[in-house]
Amino acid sequence: MTNITASGSGPRITGWRRVEGYLRQTFGIAWLAAAIRLSVFLPVSALLVCFLDPALHIPVEPRLIWRNALPFLLIMVVLYGACGRFLLSLVISTMFGWIVFKVNAIKELNMDAPLMPADVLLSHQMTHNIGFFAHYTGYRALLLLLLALVSVAVTGLVWWLEKKWYRPNWISRIIYVTLALTALITLFNGNGFWGAAYSSKALPGFDKWAPILTVRENGLMASLVKMSQAKPLTIPKPDTSIVKQFARDNKPELVELMHRQLPGELPDIVIVQSEAFFDPGVMKDVDFGQYAPNFERLASTGITGSLTTPTYGGGTIRTEFETLTGYPMAAFPLIAYPYFGLAADWMPTVPRRLASMGYSTELFHPFRSDFWNREDVMPGLGFHHSYYEDAFVGAQRAGSYISDHALFDTVLARLDQASTKPRYIMAITMENHGPWDRDDALMGPLKGKPLPSGLSPQGKVEMTYYLSHLVNGDEALGDFAKRLLARPRWTILVFYGDHLPALSAAFADLGFDDDKLPRHEHTRYMLLSNRPIATDQPRKIDLHSYDLPGLLFDVAGLPEDGYLALSSTMRRQRVREHAESGIYEQLQYNAAIMEVRCQHALSLSGGCTLLGSIETAAKAIR
Template sequence: MASRLHGITASGTVRVAGVAGAIFLTALASVALVWWLDPALHGAFDPGLLWRNALPVFLVILLIYALSGRALPTWVFGGTLVWIVFNVNSIKERNLNAPLLPGDLVLWHQVLHNIGFFANYTGHRFVLVLTALVFMALLWATWRLERRWWHPHWMARLACVVLLSAAIVTLYRGDALWRAAYADEVLPGFEVWDPMASVANTGVMAGLVRMAQEAQTAIPKADQVLVSGFAARHTDEIKARMARQPPAELPDIVVVQSEAFFDPGVIKGVDFGSFVPNFERLAATGITGSLATPTYGGGTIRTEFETLTGYPIQAFPAILYPYYGMASEWMPSVPRRLAAFGYSATLFHPFRSSFWNRRQVMSELGFQHSYYLKSFAGVERAGAYVSDHALFDFVLAHLDDTRREAQYVLVITMENHGPWDSDPGLLANVLDGHPLPSGLSTTGTMEMTYYLSHLVNGDHALGDFAKRLLARPRWTVLLFYGDHLPALPAAFADLSFDDHGAAVQEHTRYMVVSNRPLVPRKLDLSSHELPALLFDTIGLPEDGYLALDSLVRQDRSRDHDLHGTDYRLMQFNAAQLEVACRHRLDAAGHCGGQRPPSSD
């Protein structure tokens, strides 16, 4: 009996020792992983920064151990998971100039449903598949080989699962002491408005924790006094804009959001218009200028949301993807504003309707008709996507001059979508007579050849489209703009820009042209200002928010009343106020009545 009890005690001691050893090794592995994978930790040794980056990794891997009860498979699975996170972060930084952020979690189903599309950005599909197979084989082997006496008791494991889950949730929410552990004082390089710099200064994991803590407040509190004070100084002008009569003849409005369009004239040694002569020729006949957009290399819906609502997305730093959790049918979007004057709204986008959640959101924002990828079966492609030529032909075939109601059309192109590191094939022939800029490396040459081939091809398509569109007997207004610059890291590093700025600081272009007289002028804008410019140009009545937007733009151009950051502050607060109260602002800069019912 004594021998049996001694054996049980010894077995229990061994088990406890094995579990303690597994936890200790997990802590060491967590520190080693973040030190190995995170360049931000390779400078001067900072123990505080190291443990703040290792802690979330340690908690997650320990949770996996508590769930599985097996140490070896936990280390294989947990280590691979951390490696994937850092590599995905690197890919996102390279292509979008943004690190992994808490809001990216809303896209998990987008990634799973479009794995082929996102795999293009890895550049190594075969290696990716092979790595996945090796990982699964290794995981199976370690699961089979795991020695059973390392298993913690199920009751202890259950308690650990509860405690670790609570620790992880409260860590990312910033509850209790966790917020102090990741505060500004201990993370002096963290800046919520600059995630890239923050991650470079504090590390990927510490930055992710801090940004998750900051993301708990979705809608910042607006400064009502600032908004109403500005409105009070412009009461008569706001009321006049709200009360003006729409023109007797309403124009058809066609908006083209061109994928990754910009004029390479901002690059050293490249002349404006040399690659986009049709854009330059058309822009000279209307309103044009540079366009500041809230994204780089991707994240199209950020610019798209701004041009559909007039809200600057940067006023809501916790919201990365506005089509997930922010866009709502209460919003006075451009289609809904135009519907009040009798407009119908149609969307043309030759890609999957589920991508970026457009299938749900676009109807909420007021589109009655939508044409997605299935409608473009059999049409011409340029590379991987439907060509701009084919898309514009499709749009023109569906525009009806005989319809009594005016039409609002949004066209979202796909031809020049990234990644921009492929062989353009026969399309490269369009670059004949368009020599590449000098000074390009091999990788830079590949990037520029692919991008510029599609840019020149798209410019040809734009010239033909505008010619036929503006030849229609109906009054027609065309707004064309680029949603963001392409991510061409090697090419941009090789060439640099005229203003010596970084690629993420450069702007796209826009133009408003019409087949009715329009006074040409140059006006540099941000993408959220395009709705107000459109209404102002046509002479449509503006609601309170658009009137405020127009007057802020007007004051800024006259260089009085508001300057620089004051302008941004005014615009951001007006947007925050309208979104917070979920109702249109009135002429006094207040929420204009009771909040309407919402379907969210």
């Protein structure tokens, strides 16, 4: 319908013709222009991942390219809908992709692990501890800052240049954002078609037990999507049959462990988790004890061996969690940081078990209380008192961090205080924390000890920094053990390294005696006592870090309930049979999964029950 204005100025389009014209504009030329722009996003996203992802540098199958490019394509469409600017969407998404791959490269270098969905949990840790994490970027921090400034300038310029160019109308933009955002969310959740598109059949190189190899085989973005889709299944269904069978076959030993009587004298127990401690003797042309003679001397007087830990270069809390709970992290392969998931609630840990026997439980860690979420988690793990960096004001430093000497002196001073209760103390050192190619104050030329030969310039830098603190920490350990074990009270000391340091250049220069990769090498542990250790205890045992709780309870003669009794029996049987660890690892994993799924109340008959006492647990297998 056409109406004539009263002033005679000409026809005015009204009614359905106005709507018709708008729809023609929207779904005609406008959509054609938008389609052309959107079609550019596909090749750009493919080129982006092929350029940035080392896994896609060699000739690869198209199926990997589009699976890695798709997340960036959807991000570009979301940005295009949000801002309505084509070039700006390309610039921002490209910068975002570059940052993601650079951060992944830094994590791989320092931890031999890729970015994982669980890293999102650390975002607040990054913002609250930016200075600490900046140490790991080195010169890259300045480069990142310069690039950030350039990126802001480029973004502003593109925004200004593009402000007069064609922009889709608001209805189109809402549609773009809605569709692309829905696709992104369902993609990472694995809903519908996406689950099949990123299935194990579509990505045959996916291995949830080895995320670093998965990324190198399938590409970073495709692996992140696959890991995100698998995330709701982080607590897998266990094979209860093998655990039940093991419990039935070993019933007498399990009952014996659970019915132990408390010894007349309960020992003080001191656990030292030494940051990045390992003996360089595992490297070629380096002797054991060459740089840690006190550890080697002390270890020969107690129980010792290699220690397999669940992390490399960093991620201390993974080893820490294993030694506190006895749960192997490998049983939960998609949980990267247990203090942000598994340890959220009450758990039957070593300190909690000891507290039930009358122990006072204390933690000493000369660093920030909020780091790794320890401040919130440690009370739930059974520590009555925790002491962090504010308890070490004015303490001696060795380089960037509180020295091992100062930490050990604080622990000894605490033990000297009168107490009617036996004590369980865990000390987590910081002195030899990475990175190992820069430091606020170098400790000196290794106190007369020469560097290994055959090192590159970068390898020399890494080994100089690392070994200077290793030598200093070893002297502190020798003095600490001497004073601690000279006490008249029965005292047990457990000392272990949490992971190997990420000495990438030095490890590449020298290699290892067994020619394995750094992430497959082991740290060391030792258990000492100022009372005779039972003669039936082997003196040389290679363990996993999750074996340490059972070994400690065995040496101290303390009763062991449900899961801990199972774990100890598995360790003992493995040692007696000199068996390969594979079958026992699977037993351990399934028992741990059962324990967690049972809310930490594992029945030795294979079910879930509230184990109110050791006697109740023993009845479960009768």
